[in-house]
Amino acid sequence: MLEVKNLSAGYGRVQVLWDVDLAVGEREIVALVGPNGAGKTTLLRAVSGIVRTRTGSLEFRGRSLRCRSIEQIVDLGIAHVPEGRRLFSGLTVRANLNLGGWRTKDTDLERVLELFPPLGQRLEQVAGSMSGGEQQMCAIARGLMSQPELMMIDELSLGLAPLIVDEILERLPDIAASGTSILLVEQDVDAALSVAERAYVLETGRVALAGKRVQENYLGIA
Ligand SMILES: Nc1ncnc2c1ncn2[C@@H]1O[C@H](COP(=O)(O)OP(=O)(O)OP(=O)(O)O)[C@@H](O)[C@H]1O
Numbered sequence: 232m233l234e235v236k237n238l239s240a241g242y243g244r245v246q247v248l249w250d251v252d253l254a255v256g257e258r259e260i261v262a263l264v265g266p267n268g269a270g271k272t273t274l275l276r277a278v279s280g281i282v283r284t285r286t287g288s289l290e291f292r293g294r295s296l297r298c299r300s301i302e303q304i305v306d307l308g309i310a311h312v313p314e315g316r317r318l319f320s321g322l323t324v325r326a327n328l329n330l331g332g333w334r335t336k337d338t339d340l341e342r343v344l345e346l347f348p349p350l351g352q353r354l355e356q357v358a359g360s361m362s363g364g365e366q367q368m369c370a371i372a373r374g375l376m377s378q379p380e381l382m383m384i385d386e387l388s389l390g391l392a393p394l395i396v397d398e399i400l401e402r403l404p405d406i407a408a409s410g411t412s413i414l415l416v417e418q419d420v421d422a423a424l425s426v427a428e429r430a431y432v433l434e435t436g437r438v439a440l441a442g443k444r445v446q447e448n449y450l451g452i453a
């Protein structure tokens with residue numbers, strides 16, 4: 232579904248990603264892990280058209296993503312849940328979710344509220360006044376409102392207590408099974424491998440290891 236080959240990208244004259252190969256298949260959950268500054272966020276930004284790529288290819292269902300606008304990439308079916316969630320914190324949960332469905336004109340919130348029931352009681356609440364966990368649920372639900380075929384989630388666990396992280400992670404297999412593949416960026420390797428079937432380890436902009444999860448918390452080389 233998503234196929235990244237030999238990708239190089241960066242900011243201005245600074246190159247961050249070097250010859251990165253990565254793929255995500257249908258209904259799959261794939262983890263992208265690595266230390267601070269490895270280039271995980273940069274890779275997601277390259278896929279969603281925020282960062283220009285230099286060389287290599289980026290394809291989604293056989294169509295090149297290079298030279299497409301961010302809006303065109305959303306329309307192709309890719310959603311990006313950014314690092315730090317980036318909700319419209321002064322707007323209600325309902326308004327945030329509706330903005331997620333803006334391009335598809337989707338106003339049916341039922342589907343995402345079923346996945347994250349706590350949001351149902353908070354629809355008229357200002358998003359910025361919710362707990363971190365509820366905000367992350369809202370950010371993921373907003374991403375799902377565009378009915379994406381691929382959702383990229385950057386640092387799902389950032390700043391959240393382990394229990395709430397597990398509660399959110401538990402929802403990901405259902406999301407994948409219903410047709411939205413997930414590329415999950417995490418610094419918490421254990422959390423990522425609790426749901427991902429495959430993982431890539433990014434180190435200073437290069438893929439240092441790629442493998443299948445052989446058993447829980449153990450990354451075997453494919
Ligand atoms: N807008 C930018 N301009 C210039 N350099 C940047 C920019 N954003 C990130 N970088 C640099 O690119 C490198 C990779 O950063 P990136 O944010 O992709 O890493 P990351 O793996 O997501 O790290 P973290 O785990 O801290 O989120 C770092 O050296 C960072 O300083």
Ligand SMILES: [Mg+2]
Nearest residue numbers: 271272273314
């Ligand atoms: Mg990052």
